[in-house]
Amino acid sequence: MAQDRQEPPAKRFKAAPPGTQPQSAAPPAHVQRRSLPISGARGPLLARLRRLDTAVLIGETGSGKTTQLPQFLYEAGIGQPGVIAVTQPRRVAAVTLAARVAEEKRTELGKLVGYTVRFDDCSCAQTRLRFLTDGMLLREAIGDPLLHKYSVAILDEAHERTIHTDVLFGVVKAAQKKRKERGLRPLKVIVMSATMDVDLFSQYFSGAPVIYLEGRQHPIDIFYTKERQSDYLQAALVSIFQIHQEAPACQDILVFLTGQEEIEAMTKTCRDVAQHLPEGCPRMTVLPLYASLPHSQQLRAFKPTPEGCRKVILSTNIAETSITIAGIKFVVDTGMVKAKKYSPDTGLEVLAVQQVSKAQAWQRTGRAGRQQSGVCYRLYTEEDFEKFEEMTTPEIQRCNLASVVLQLLALKIPNVLTFDFMSKPSPDAIQAAIDQLDLLGAVTQKEGQLVLTPLGKKMAAFPLDPKFSKAILVSPQFHCAEEILTIVSLLSVDSVLHNPPAQRDEVQAVRKKFISSEGDHLTLLNVYRAYKSVNGHKGWCRENFINGRNMKLMAEVRAQLRDICVKLSLPLESCRGDTAAVRRCLAHSLFMNAAQLLPDGSYSTVGSQQAVAIHPSSVLFQCKPACVVFTGLLRTSRCYMRDLCPVDAEWLLEAAPEFFHRKLRTAKS
DNA sequence: GATAATGCC
Numbered sequence: 001m002a003q004d005r006q007e008p009p010a011k012r013f014k015a016a017p018p019g020t021q022p023q024s025a026a027p028p029a030h031v032q033r034r035s036l037p038i039s040g041a042r043g044p045l046l047a048r049l050r051r052l053d054t055a056v057l058i059g060e061t062g063s064g065k066t067t068q069l070p071q072f073l074y075e076a077g078i079g080q081p082g083v084i085a086v087t088q089p090r091r092v093a094a095v096t097l098a099a100r101v102a103e104e105k106r107t108e109l110g111k112l113v114g115y116t117v118r119f120d121d122c123s124c125a126q127t128r129l130r131f132l133t134d135g136m137l138l139r140e141a142i143g144d145p146l147l148h149k150y151s152v153a154i155l156d157e158a159h160e161r162t163i164h165t166d167v168l169f170g171v172v173k174a175a176q177k178k179r180k181e182r183g184l185r186p187l188k189v190i191v192m193s194a195t196m197d198v199d200l201f202s203q204y205f206s207g208a209p210v211i212y213l214e215g216r217q218h219p220i221d222i223f224y225t226k227e228r229q230s231d232y233l234q235a236a237l238v239s240i241f242q243i244h245q246e247a248p249a250c251q252d253i254l255v256f257l258t259g260q261e262e263i264e265a266m267t268k269t270c271r272d273v274a275q276h277l278p279e280g281c282p283r284m285t286v287l288p289l290y291a292s293l294p295h296s297q298q299l300r301a302f303k304p305t306p307e308g309c310r311k312v313i314l315s316t317n318i319a320e321t322s323i324t325i326a327g328i329k330f331v332v333d334t335g336m337v338k339a340k341k342y343s344p345d346t347g348l349e350v351l352a353v354q355q356v357s358k359a360q361a362w363q364r365t366g367r368a369g370r371q372q373s374g375v376c377y378r379l380y381t382e383e384d385f386e387k388f389e390e391m392t393t394p395e396i397q398r399c400n401l402a403s404v405v406l407q408l409l410a411l412k413i414p415n416v417l418t419f420d421f422m423s424k425p426s427p428d429a430i431q432a433a434i435d436q437l438d439l440l441g442a443v444t445q446k447e448g449q450l451v452l453t454p455l456g457k458k459m460a461a462f463p464l465d466p467k468f469s470k471a472i473l474v475s476p477q478f479h480c481a482e483e484i485l486t487i488v489s490l491l492s493v494d495s496v497l498h499n500p501p502a503q504r505d506e507v508q509a510v511r512k513k514f515i516s517s518e519g520d521h522l523t524l525l526n527v528y529r530a531y532k533s534v535n536g537h538k539g540w541c542r543e544n545f546i547n548g549r550n551m552k553l554m555a556e557v558r559a560q561l562r563d564i565c566v567k568l569s570l571p572l573e574s575c576r577g578d579t580a581a582v583r584r585c586l587a588h589s590l591f592m593n594a595a596q597l598l599p600d601g602s603y604s605t606v607g608s609q610q611a612v613a614i615h616p617s618s619v620l621f622q623c624k625p626a627c628v629v630f631t632g633l634l635r636t637s638r639c640y641m642r643d644l645c646p647v648d649a650e651w652l653l654e655a656a657p658e659f660f661h662r663k664l665r666t667a668k669s
Numbered sequence: 670g671a672t673a674a675t676g677c678c
Contacts, residue, residue, distance in 0.1 A: 090676065118678055135677040164677065259674065291675065316674055338674045351673070395676090403678095463678035495673080560678095616672045634673065642673075 036064030037214045045069075045211065046076045053176065054189045054208040056201045060215025065192055066156050067101050070129045073152060079188060082151025083127065087134040089162045090322060091117040098122070098131040118463070119556050134164035138171065142410045142460065146175045152188040158201065159193040159359070160321065161394035161423075167404060169204065170420050171411065196359050197391060204422045218369040224382040232334040233257075233266060235379040239332045240312055241273060243377075249282030251329035252311040254319060256364050258338040258353050263288045263314045264501050270312060282310050289315035289323070294498060295549050301325055320363050324370070331368040331376040333361060335384075341398050344432035346608055347592075349400070350635040357392040361385065394423045401425055401433035402466045406442060409452045410460035416450065439592055439659055440470045461564055464492060471589035472561065473570070478585040480575035481565065483525060487582070489558035490524045491631060491643065496554060497527070498545045499617070507545050515619045518579050519628070519645040521586060523619050528554075587651035590629035591659065594652055595641060597626045603641070605633075606652070606660070615640035627652070 038045070038059070049055055059065035070084050088094040098115035105113055114123030115131040123130050132140075134155070141147060153172045158165055169191075176187045191201050191208075202208050229235040236255055243253055257263050267288045274284040287301045302325060305311045313325060317337050337360065341350045356364070361378065368374025378385065396404070408416045417430055434450065437443045442456030452460065459469035468488045475484035490496060499507055514530065516522035531551055534540045541548040565572055575581040587594075594606040601624065603612045612633060614621050618641075620628070629652075631643035653660050 133677060139678050160676095162676065261672075292673080318675065320675090322675070340674070353674095407678095492678095499672085501672090613670085616670085621671080636672075638671095640672080 036068060037216060038064040038068045041213065042072055046072055046078070048209070048211065049073065049188075049190070050076070050078055052188070052209060053186060054205045055191070056198065056205065056208050056210045057190055057192045057213065058195055058198060058210060059192060059213040060195065060217060063213040063215040065213055066097055067104065069190070069192075070154060071101060071105065074128055079151035080128075082185065083149050084129050084152040084154065085137060085147075085150045086129070086131045086154045086156055087137050087165070087168065088131060089134055089157050089160050089165065091120075091133055093157075094131040094133050094136075095120070095122075098129075101129060101131075119560070134162060134168050138164050138168055138407065139463065141168075141171050141175075142407065145171070145411050146178055146184070147172070147187060148184075150187065151185060152190065154190045154192060156192045157194075158191045159196045161197075161392070161396075163395040163399060163404065166394055166396045166422060167407065169422050173205065173420060174413075200422065217366070218371070218373045220365055220369040220374045220376055222365060222376045222378060224378050224385065225380060228381055228384060229379050232336055232379050233262070236266070236332055236334055237269060237273070239377050239379065240270060241277075243330050243332075244274075244284060244310060244312075245277075245281060247310075247330070249308050249310050252305070252313070252325075252327055253330040253332060254313045254315060254325065254328045254367055255332040256319070256334055256337075257314055257316065258334070258336050259316060260290050260292060261501060263290055263316065266314050268502075270314070282308055284310050284312055286312045286314065289313050289319060291316070291318050291322075292494060292498070292547075294547060298323075317360075319367065320360065324367070327371060328368055329372065329374055331364055331374065333364045333376060333378050335361065335378060335380040335388075339392075339398075342400055342429070344426065344429040346610060347400070347432065347436075348610070348633050348635055348639065352636070355388055357389040358385065359391050361388065396421065397423060397425050397429075400436075401429050402436045403464075405430065405433040406437060406452075406456065406460050406466050409437075409443065409450065409456065414449065436592065437466060439656060440466055440589075442466060442470075458568055461568065462561060464488065464561070467589050467592075468492060471585060472565065474588045475585050476571045476573070477588075478575065478581040479573045480578070480581045480585055481570060481572045482574040483582045484585055485558055485561055485565070485572075486525055486528050487521045487586075489554045489561060490528060491521075492557055493550050493554045494547070496524070496547050496550045498547045500545070503545075510544055516579070517623075518583060519620055519625075520618050520643045521645045522579055522582065525582070583645050583647055584651050586645045587629055587647040588655040590631065590645070591652050591655040593630050593632065593641075594647070595628050595630065596649075597624055603628075610639060612639045612641050614644060615642045618642065618644050620644050620646070 057065060070086050073079055073084055094115045094117050098113055099109055102109040102113040107113060110122040110124060111126055113129045114127040116123050116136050117133050118136060155165060155168060172189050176189055179187050193201060198210050202210050240253060240255060257266060267286050270286040285305050289298060289301045301313050319325065335356055336353055337356045338351060338353050365376040368376050405416050408419055413419055417427060434443065442453060442459050443450055444453050455473060458473055459466050462469040462472065471484050471488055475481040514523055514526040516526055531546060536551060538548055592607060595603045595612055596606055598604055605612055625646035627649045628644045628646050630641035634640050634642055
């Protein structure tokens with residue numbers, strides 16, 4: 001494959017979340033601290049920040065902004081008295097950053113410097129520098145919209161534009177304004193980002209000044225293909241082996257692909273090809289990397305390879321931000337990503353392979369130059385690259401907003417339709433969310449204003465999608481709260497079922513014993529009961545292709561949800577063998593996701609008459625129940641229902657009579 | 670009739 005050498009880009013690259021990579025041998029923290037580029041700018045930086053209410057800080061890789069700036073502010077007495085909050089999109093980052101800063105300050109973690117993430121609060125009344133996930137600060141804001149305890153809010157990794165960060169922008173902006181109006185202590189807001197979206201951030205925060213920090217990034221050579229590639233997998237394969245035959249064996253390759261199946265297939269192909277290489281060629285270790293891969297197998301990607309052997313990592317976009325692998329010399333970027341879109345009119349989530357944005361391509365490229373100079377092969381032409389979108393569409397414009405709207409209402413935002421989003425979701429998307437909350441009985445109109453009902457307030461107490469909160473809240477009526485807690489917890493973590501494509505038959509055989517003819521939810525319940533009966537035994541998990549890590553996480557979620565139930569005085573009963581009670585409860589919470597079997601053997605959703613099919617992963621795949629509810633729709637090659645539960649049609653009518661009568665009318669007209 | 674990017678409360 002012919003490739004033109006291009007000049008390295010003038011742009012620098014975005015910093016990976018510090019601390020998320022495995023620690024190598026390094027000098028003591030307080031020794032290293034002074035050599036970071038930010039140190040030289042300390043005086044002028046503090047002088048500017050002291051005067052500003054809001055600032056946008058652009059820092060490049062290795063600028064040290066996340067670890068140093070909070071310390072500078074604290075040491076200079078900026079924001080005293082009060083707590084300095086630093087938010088992160090990911091838990092590991094919040095935890096490791098706090099640990100790093102505590103070490104630099106030579107204090108015990110959890111005292112002056114602490115962190116707060118779900119299930120793990122390592123902070124106390126003396127904590128002044130507090131690292132938290134953005135979702136955590138958002139939860140806190142529901143109880144205290146003005147964020148009284150904080151004097152400074154630093155929103156880090158803002159360019160990632162997670163749904164939580166985007167809502168937080170609006171929350172801190174409103175808190176800052178209200179505190180000013182009421183003559184309270186000011187809230188200083190500092191938005192930290194990589195070299196993207198700068199103008200947007202500044203404009204949103206009323207023209208806040210942008211401060212640039214110098215970084216350290218090794219140069220990266222970029223190669224584009226001369227011609228457009230019709231098959232990016234083939235192109236990737238060619239690139240991998242071209243690099244393999246030319247470059248020294250110690251230099252590792254990171255390849256960006258789109259999903260599990262593709263990666264597993266490519267892993268196999270590469271391993272096969274590597275078997276038949278000419279004499280003198282280095283050996284090759286091919287390692288897949290994606291989120292649903294069991295932890296132990298993910299760890300293999302971090303292990304250094306023995307001398308004379310090259311590591312080739314085939315990864316999803318997990319390696320773009322969440323996971324940093326040391327020693328990558330070559331990045332191969334297919335330019336493709338699997339990402340979710342949402343259309344409010346159909347309520348459909350669409351998971352589709354699409355082109356990355358320019359920002360995303362730069363992010364991938366940057367993974368090559370972290371410890372040494374690197375090379376990035378882009379498997380598309382430069383002309384095509386120029387046509388890529390500048391930025392990835394923020395998540396808030398690609399999601400079902402039911403959860404967000406519920407949170408905004410819990411924050412007592414007067415009008416969710418005019419909430420000050422940095423990037424406004426479409427009014428249709430917001431309206432669809434309001435309609436959904438209305439169906440669930442969470443909202444009502446009061447003096448021309450949309451407010452939460454008592455049920456809605458209870459729903460907002462749960463860290464869950466509103467339909468799952470509803471399931472829990474109605475479960476006492478069916479005496480099955482314990483079962484519903486289990487099911488909802490299982491559905492709100494990554495799948496506890498491990499499905500390695502290579503062992504498909506084995507998986508099917510071993511999973512038979514859990515299968516319930518009453519659908520996926522009850523099958524999951526069986527899995528949980530079996531897991532409990534062996535006390536989560538590791539060997540049992542392995543034999544049964546159960547992801548033990550996700551099971552443990554699920555147990556933590558369940559305990560948290562159960563606590564909330566206790567606080568709300570919900571009677572927690574078990575229905576034992578009465579599985580119909582569980583299905584009835586699911587009918588009462590998932591009724592807007594219902595589908596009926598048509599005479600021709602296909603399915604159609606009850607509301608929007610959308611043609612749908614049973615997802616092959618469902619235990620009901622080869623069955624034809626007359627009427628089902630499902631957890632969600634996903635369009636890949638077809639429009640699939642996931643996590644199905646057979647229900648009686650009468651249950652649906654009993655659950656939401658108005659909704660179904662209305663639907664019937666529209667169906668007739 | 671044939672299969673699910675990532676992350677968080």
